[in-house]
Amino acid sequence: MTKALKIIAPGGYTTLQDNGRIGFQNMGVPVSGVLDHFAFRAANLLVGNPENTVTMELTVMGPSMEVLKEMDMAITGAHMDVTVNGKNVPQWQSFRVVPGDLVTVGQVQEGCRSYLAVNGGFDVPKVMGSAATYVGAGIGGFNGRPLKKDDVLDSKKAQLLSKPRRLPEAQIPCYPSEVIVRAIPGPQADYFDAGLKTLFSSDYMVTAKADRMGYRLMGDAVPIKEGMPKSIVSEPSVPGSIQIPADEQPIILLVEQTVGGYAKIATIISSDLGRVAQATPGDKIRFEKIDLKTGHAVFFEEKKRMETLRETLTRSS
Amino acid sequence: MKTPLKKPVCRLAGDTGFLVEFGEGIDPAVNAKVRAMAGAVRHSMPKGVIEIIPTYRSLLFIYDPALIQPDTLFKMIEDMDTRINPEDEGDAKVVEIPVCYGGDFGPDIHNVCESAGLDEDNVIRIHSQPEYLIYMVGFTPGFAFLGGLDERLYTPRLTTPRTLVPQGSVGIANNQTGMYPIASPGGWQLIGRTPLKLFDPQRENPFLYQAGDKIKYIPISKAEFEQIQKGGGQ
Numbered sequence: 001m002t003k004a005l006k007i008i009a010p011g012g013y014t015t016l017q018d019n020g021r022i023g024f025q026n027m028g029v030p031v032s033g034v035l036d037h038f039a040f041r042a043a044n045l046l047v048g049n050p051e052n053t054v055t056m057e058l059t060v061m062g063p064s065m066e067v068l069k070e071m072d073m074a075i076t077g078a079h080m081d082v083t084v085n086g087k088n089v090p091q092w093q094s095f096r097v098v099p100g101d102l103v104t105v106g107q108v109q110e111g112c113r114s115y116l117a118v119n120g121g122f123d124v125p126k127v128m129g130s131a132a133t134y135v136g137a138g139i140g141g142f143n144g145r146p147l148k149k150d151d152v153l154d155s156k157k158a159q160l161l162s163k164p165r166r167l168p169e170a171q172i173p174c175y176p177s178e179v180i181v182r183a184i185p186g187p188q189a190d191y192f193d194a195g196l197k198t199l200f201s202s203d204y205m206v207t208a209k210a211d212r213m214g215y216r217l218m219g220d221a222v223p224i225k226e227g228m229p230k231s232i233v234s235e236p237s238v239p240g241s242i243q244i245p246a247d248e249q250p251i252i253l254l255v256e257q258t259v260g261g262y263a264k265i266a267t268i269i270s271s272d273l274g275r276v277a278q279a280t281p282g283d284k285i286r287f288e289k290i291d292l293k294t295g296h297a298v299f300f301e302e303k304k305r306m307e308t309l310r311e312t313l314t315r316s317s
Numbered sequence: 318m319k320t321p322l323k324k325p326v327c328r329l330a331g332d333t334g335f336l337v338e339f340g341e342g343i344d345p346a347v348n349a350k351v352r353a354m355a356g357a358v359r360h361s362m363p364k365g366v367i368e369i370i371p372t373y374r375s376l377l378f379i380y381d382p383a384l385i386q387p388d389t390l391f392k393m394i395e396d397m398d399t400r401i402n403p404e405d406e407g408d409a410k411v412v413e414i415p416v417c418y419g420g421d422f423g424p425d426i427h428n429v430c431e432s433a434g435l436d437e438d439n440v441i442r443i444h445s446q447p448e449y450l451i452y453m454v455g456f457t458p459g460f461a462f463l464g465g466l467d468e469r470l471y472t473p474r475l476t477t478p479r480t481l482v483p484q485g486s487v488g489i490a491n492n493q494t495g496m497y498p499i500a501s502p503g504g505w506q507l508i509g510r511t512p513l514k515l516f517d518p519q520r521e522n523p524f525l526y527q528a529g530d531k532i533k534y535i536p537i538s539k540a541e542f543e544q545i546q547k548g549g550g551q
Binding site for chain 2: 022026027028029127128136139184186188236240259264267268269271292296298299303
C-alpha cells in the first residue's frame with residue numbers, strides 16, 4: 001500500500017467503485033458498484049488488473065490529480081479529454097505516469113461516466129464484502145463519500161506493464177445522445193394497457209434528476225389501467241426497473257435502491273444498463289420491447305463481448 | 318379467519334430476476350409463507366441463485382441465466398410450496414430496542430398525543446406495549462417495516478418532510494411505526510430515539526434483527542440513553 005494520487009479538484013461526482021455489494025439487499029443494502037460494467041472491466045484489464053478491481057467512477061466532469069508514484073493508468077467509458085502535464089492522452093489505452101505528473105480529466109464530450117484504473121487498484125477497506133461507495137449510508141469507497149480536494153488515495157502494490165495495452169477501435173463503444181434500450185415487460189405489466197404501448201413507442205428525455213439511484217424521464221404519460229391501484233405493496237426493485245409513479249412519468253431505478261411502492265411496467269435487461277448509465281440529462285431514451293428468451297440471448301451475446309474483451313487485452317501483454 | 322394462500326405467481330423482473338408472489342396485501346400468514354420459502358431456498362441454495370430478497374408478500378430471486386433457468390427455479394419453488402410449513406418460525410427472536418421518548422428526541426410526540434387524544438405517558442405506554450412483527454427489511458440498511466401499531470396511535474405523515482431525520486429516530490406514519498437506522502430524509506412523526514446502532518457495518522453482524530423477528534420498544538430515560546450512547550450504542 002503506497003500513496004498513488006492526490007486529488008487537486010474532484011470533478012463532478014467521483015467515487016470509488018467495484019462490482020458491487022452482493023448479498024445484502026434483503027437487509028436494505030443496495031448493490032451500488034459501477035454502472036457501466038463493460039467500461040469498468042476494460043479499464044482494469046488495460047492496466048493488468050483482475051476485472052473486479054476498485055476503480056474511480058467519474059461523472060460528467062473528471063478530476064485533476066497529482067501522481068504520487070510510478071504506475072500505469074487507463075481511462076475508459078465516456079469521452080472526456082484527458083491530459084498529462086497538458087498533453088493529450090487517448091482513452092481506452094494504458095499510459096505510464098510518474099510522480100509529479102498532473103493528470104486532468106475534462107468535461108464530458110460523449111457519454112456520462114468514465115472509469116479510471118491504476119495498476120494494483122485503489123486500496124480501500126472492503127465493507128460487507130465490497131469496496132463500492134454507497135453514499136446514502138456513507139459506507140465503502142473512500143470514507144463512504146465522493147472524493148474531495150486534497151484526498152490522497154493509496155493503491156495496492158502491483159507490477160508495471162511490460163508494454164502498453166490498448167483496445168482496438170472496433171471494440172470501443174460509442175455513446176450517442178439517442179439510445180435504444182431493450183426491456184422485458186413486468187413485474188406489473190398487467191397494471192397497464194395503453195400505457196405499455198405508449199412506453200414502447202415514445203421518446204423519453206433524461207431529466208436533470210438522474211443519478212446512481214435512478215433516472216427520472218420526461219415524455220408521454222404512462223397511465224395505469226382504470227381500476228388498478230396507483231401504488232403496490234412495497235416490494236424489491238432491481239437495477240433497470242422502470243417504475244411509474246403518480247405523475248405517470250417513468251423512472252429507471254438503478255443501483256442505489258432496494259424497495260419501491262410503485263408499479264413497475266418493465267425491466268431494462270442487464271446488458272443495456274450501461275447504455276442508460278452513459279445517457280446524460282437532455283439525451284433521449286427509447287424502449288424496445290423484448291421477451292425473456294430474447295433477453296437471455298442478449299445476455300449470452302454480452303457475455304461473449306466480455307470474453308472477447310478479456311482475450312484481446314490479456315493477449316496483448 | 319385465515320386467508321387462504323394462493324398458488325405462487327411468477328412475475329418477471331428483467332433477464333436476471335423474477336418475483337414470486339404468495340398472496341395479496343399485508344398479511345402475517347402470507348408474510349410467514351414468504352419467509353419460510355426464503356429460508357428453504359436459502360437452505361438448498363441452487364447453483365446460479367445470486368440473491369433471495371423476501372418482502373411483504375413476495376420473494377425476489379436474482380439469478381445467473383448461464384447457470385440456472387427461471388422455469389427450473391420456479392418449478393422448484395412450486396414444489397417446495399406444497400411442502401413448506403409457514404408455522405415453523407425457525408430462529409425468530411424478540412429484539413428489545415431501548416427508546417428515549419419525547420423531548421428533543423421525539424419532537425412530534427405532541428402531534429401523536431393530539432391526534433390520539435391521549436397524554437404523553439399513555440402514548441409511550443401504548444407504543445411500547447406490543448411486540449411488532451418485522452415484515453421486511455429494506456429501503457435503507459436495516460430499515461424494518463413493522464406491523465402491529467395500535468390504531469389509537471395512527472397519525473398522518475408530516476405535511477413537510479424533514480430533509481434530515483437523525484439516526485436512531487423512532488416514528489409513526491399513518492398505520493406504520495419504525496425507526497431510522499441511518500440519517501435520511503423523511504416525513505414520519507418522530508416520537509423518540511434509540512441510542513443503539515441499528516446498522517453498524519463494522520460490527521460482525523451489521524444488523525440487530527431480520528425479517529420475521531419481533532421488535533419490543535423499552536422506554537428509557539435521557540440519562541440511560543446517554544450511557545448506552547457513551548458505550549458505543551451497542
